Amino acid sequence: MNILYIMFDQLRFDYLSCAGHPTLHTPNIDEIAAKGVRFTEAYTQSPVCGAARMSAYTGRYVSSHGAQWNGYPLRVGELTLGDHLRAGGVGCWLVGKTHMKADIKGMERLGLSPDSVIGARQSECGFDVWCRDDGLWAVGPDGPYDAKRSPYNEYLKSKGYEGENPWADFANAGLDGNEIASGWFMKNADLPANIDEADSETPWLTTEAIKFMNATSEPWCAHISYIKPHWPYIVPAPYHDMYSAKDIVPVVKDPAELENPHPIYEAFASGRVGKSFSREDVREKVIPIYMGLIKQCDDQVGRLLRYLKETGRDKDTMIIITSDHGDYLGDHWLGEKDLFHAPSVKVPLIIYDPRESAEMTRGTVCNDLVEAIDVTATIIDAARCEVPLNVVEGRSLMPYLQGREHPNPRTYAVSEYDYSSHPVCREIDVPAKDARMFMVATHDWKLVHCEGGLPPMLFDLANDPEELKDLGTNADYIDARAAMYVYLHDWSLRMSQRVTISDAEIAKKRQDGGQTGVVLGLVEENDVPEAWTASYRGSAPNRSKR
């Protein structure tokens, strides 16, 4: 069996027709859901690309691996999905985005060259790279946002698109007369991107995925990792006018959210992004385009499905559909992600397991709490590789796929956010080390603990499913908060760094140390336990004289 681990970027959990979106139809993703299990309560480990992905690729919590925000390097030696799969004879390949920043200083300290096979895997978060393109090729006066080479930009140039950065000038811009109309300005969102649809990012990456599958020997897990529907919000024809303002779902917000707001929430809501997305004209301009981007993504999933069927591989390829985080799109007076309301912190998650053992769950929905790192454990488990429990903190979802009772279901889900690099950190004047938030959610409650002496946030999901009322300092909810804090503290003391020794090795050590001669508490020969080997020589007590 091979595994297609498909990740979109910034795809909301509820922007799929199988997840209930009333006007956006995603028949191809729905088809996977109809063959697999759709998880309705899947949480990302962090509502920001880099941290979420480092968790997805290591199976570990953000505060366990430490790469807590975009561009924070993942420390050299941190074990990844690739390590676990390759140890079991399964390839682990990248086609698309990871947002991985290599730990160059750590590699230098260990004398590890990025050009070596080992160094390359360390630099690429454990993947062997078919094609890496992180999809953000912005350039400003200080230089590029991302200094790597862009295979996608090279592709565009090979197709005759002009200039240094056709990603910006064509794929992510429209035309205003003869002038480039940048996709960075949301007023331009509804212009068709100035590019042939087949040359735009999502179809290009799909083509790479198909090339990969044609070329690569099995078994493999391939991370097909699309940048879209992530901003810039602009899409080529015909997707640019498939949806209009009448197709968008109503915003979820309440003016009361802005009264006595939590300081962190206030800082995000009052920032440029929050202000822009609080405008209804911006939502009406941007969301139809976001939907168009998703529609294009779904069509490309259709291409993948056709390829699998045509080659007969649909019968032995597991397919996972997910995202790294969501997008507020104006809900809660916010844009982007960063905080823990559902549109940001929940992710779509659909898993199709082609094997007979998953027959009884096809087309079902699982409402249990699951996390992104559980997908990592599931992939390792599905590939029949060992899930090292002292390293991987995720819990395999295979029981859900096979219709078995989960032996260890989650009582609560955790997500984290480190805003030390965000301007909000400066605005509310929190030291970098304290700029951290922890979300704990059950089906009924969501608590957000904030370091730095800031108050918590609390939402009563049972009675306020839209999370419009922050009860974090409401005296009536002391008990509810305390109950959620019990979960947080339980989690915070988890064993996360004992990564160099397995539980099996520990069990082996757990013998009464005497067999290698260290014997404590012996007063005399008679104290040597009968169970021990009788003949200790030289350095160890001699029991034969008894």
Place this chain on the structure above:
Amino acid sequence: MNILYIMFDQLRFDYLSCAGHPTLHTPNIDEIAAKGVRFTEAYTQSPVCGAARMSAYTGRYVSSHGAQWNGYPLRVGELTLGDHLRAGGVGCWLVGKTHMKADIKGMERLGLSPDSVIGARQSECGFDVWCRDDGLWAVGPDGPYDAKRSPYNEYLKSKGYEGENPWADFANAGLDGNEIASGWFMKNADLPANIDEADSETPWLTTEAIKFMNATSEPWCAHISYIKPHWPYIVPAPYHDMYSAKDIVPVVKDPAELENPHPIYEAFASGRVGKSFSREDVREKVIPIYMGLIKQCDDQVGRLLRYLKETGRDKDTMIIITSDHGDYLGDHWLGEKDLFHAPSVKVPLIIYDPRESAEMTRGTVCNDLVEAIDVTATIIDAARCEVPLNVVEGRSLMPYLQGREHPNPRTYAVSEYDYSSHPVCREIDVPAKDARMFMVATHDWKLVHCEGGLPPMLFDLANDPEELKDLGTNADYIDARAAMYVYLHDWSLRMSQRVTISDAEIAKKRQDGGQTGVVLGLVEENDVPEAWTASYRGSAPNRSKR
């Protein structure tokens, strides 16, 4: 300035005359205390050699570095004292014991050869090795406890001591007629070890330390790390009969401790070691020898002091005296260490700073709470190297040495213990992942939290300074426990793994991202902040058209 970082092994905090021992005179260590600052409330990070030392050498908590027990490898790439000192041009050398277990699997994964300079430092916990000898050369039917070469055994052989393992047969054994009387049997403790005193372990290591100082270019920090007064409890003449039963201090224990005991405490107390040390005849046999071993240690400190004075180096050598943990010696019905009563978890700590800036604190005592990892930070600080706050969790003690108010004194001290490899884990049937305890202590209270659903322990240090009454489940102390749990939870959410990016680098990232072209929330050209560079080209919004 050079730094002598002297560590003894299993030296109780209260077995020094400067710390109040009534019959054991340690004039040389006292002399250092008279020139420096003695810390009365110093806690080890873990009451077991390996974990305590990995914390001492990294400046990080046990659950941060993950090498949680003896023989649990320290993960490759974990930053050490040596990394921080060498980055500032100061050598970091080992003379003696570390208990370091290299992360061989991690090194192999990174293609790192243990024979290279980098690989050797990774294998030796960041030290350059003058001489490593962990001091436990036991051999049993399954082979040696420690498979490395023993420089000390090689020394003994070169001096004509016979056999494969003169460490065991001479240095740690007496004679019973013509038979070897092993030091593993405590009935033999009062026999003189069958070795010339000058050839025994502590003088041998002191000689190595002096050779090191003669040979090594400066500046350096040298970790002079003695195995003694660690068991086997046996010492050569004249130290074997310097003290007798009348010199030992009364045991600290109460039969009530064994009534309704905490399950973990009960398992330790009922084990072989606890049973043996609960016998008064064992204490009377062993403790005078333990005192003899300490007396020999103190005499060897005297040799080091004389060397420094003779070479004029006493004026520019910082001296630190400490231990990795203590020894119960029968207190609380226990032997060895492993738990968190003062005899086990507190360590002696004396720091002499030769510089003018420390004049006003000479001969003083500091009663503030400090931890072993604070010594690590102090060394880095004293060597005028940068203490990387995103890596090192210890807090420099320099303010205490210089008589300044500490800007960040500890409200509570933390220590941890992982008993997953200990037979106790099997006895009380706790899964390996849950076999972890966390101590939080203030001046007035000590809480021990136990994972695995076990109850906590609580001691009222103000009213029960001998810790004879465990109030962990006493209903009258709910509030006291809750207050201590607040500290534990505060600590448990600390930022410990963001090691690849410094706070300074984070502050630099905390700009409004537009200067590299990623600009969010812009609706139109007028939204581009004035502060940004005006001329965005190509890929970024063009503000010049405004």
